[in-house]
Amino acid sequence: MIFVTGDTHGDFTRFSTHSFPEQRQLTKDDYVIVCGDFGIWDGSKQEQYWLDWLNDKPFTNLFVDGNHSNFDLLGQLPVGDWRGGNVHVIRDSVLHLMRGQVFVLAGKRIFTMGGASSHDIDDGILEPGDPDFKRRRRQLEKRRAHYRINHISWWREELPSDEDYETARRNLDACGWKVDWIVSHCCPSGMVDIVGGERYGRDRLTDFFEEIRERCDFDYWFFGHYHGNRVLMQRYILLYEQILQADPPK
Ligand SMILES: [Fe+2]
Structure with a gap:
């Protein structure tokens, strides 16, 4: 099973057994994906405690980066090759899904690209x-x-580099711009206009996502950042504190 949720900002209480009882039937081959602003922030003891706590959960925790992510800490971590894409390994089962990657999880091809403007x-x-x-x-x-x-x-790397965009294009070319899901922190410019209100605007990344939206064949696009739970046009899924099963049994 694959579950998806929105920004956690270092508060992982939504993954307690009380709030997320579905975990009783999960194993490390089941996944919970956080759509950015996960909580790699100051490297404090408290942060380490919660990462260990997450690692002890009966599922594998995955996340894309957001704008509130410590890119100095992420950049120091070893890069691993996992399920077809690059990850930073935080713990054995807490992994950062890097930018512009395509992973295959439980039969789903998933394109990941974190980052957003603060x-x-x-x-x-x-x-x-x-x-x-x-x-x-x-x-x-x-x-x-x-x-x-x-x-x-704050880190300049909150927005992707030219190299990140090149990686994304190369990996999308390799799969013919056909994936099942897209997971990001912000969303395509056309969607920002709907969910962003006056606070959030378009930028190079949301414009790139707009291009992907037009070119790419996909079923669902999951994103966070805008602090809400909302479904747009039946396939753009904004998540905040809700945990959604992304591949419910038919
Ligand atoms: Fe954010």
Whole structure:
């Protein structure tokens, strides 16, 4: 079985047996995919505790990256080849599905591409090395500004690199732009216009997804980021805290 859910932001309580009783019948050959903003954040002891807790669950936990992901930590992890695509191995059964990959899981061909633009940075990105850093941070805190700190709470890599786009195109070419599902954090530009409201806009990644939407043959597109649970046009599935079985028995 494959389940999909939205942003967890390091809070994995939705995977408790109480909230997710279906896990009683799952094994490590069953999968739960998080559509970005999973919770690789500060490498703290608390974070390590929860990753161990997840690893002990009776299913395999998979995620794409989001905008709130620590790309310095992810970038240090070993890259493995798993079910046809590249993963960062966080724990034996906690894996980061990297960008532009095509995996085959339980007979489903799944294209993955994390990343998104942060929308909570209107007041800027502070550089920790800036001699004026403390004063500027104090001022921003005082007026409850929307700011982030480079390499602490914001990473340039939140949006894919040219190489990521090339990888995506190469892997989609290799499968004839035909997959069963797409899993991402943000969504195609045309869908952003519907779910994004005033807070979220289009960018290079959502435009790339718009191209994929037009060119690619797929059944379902699962995404997170916009903090809602909604189905659009019967196949674009925005998830937040809901856990959905993506391959229900017919
Ligand atoms: Fe996000």
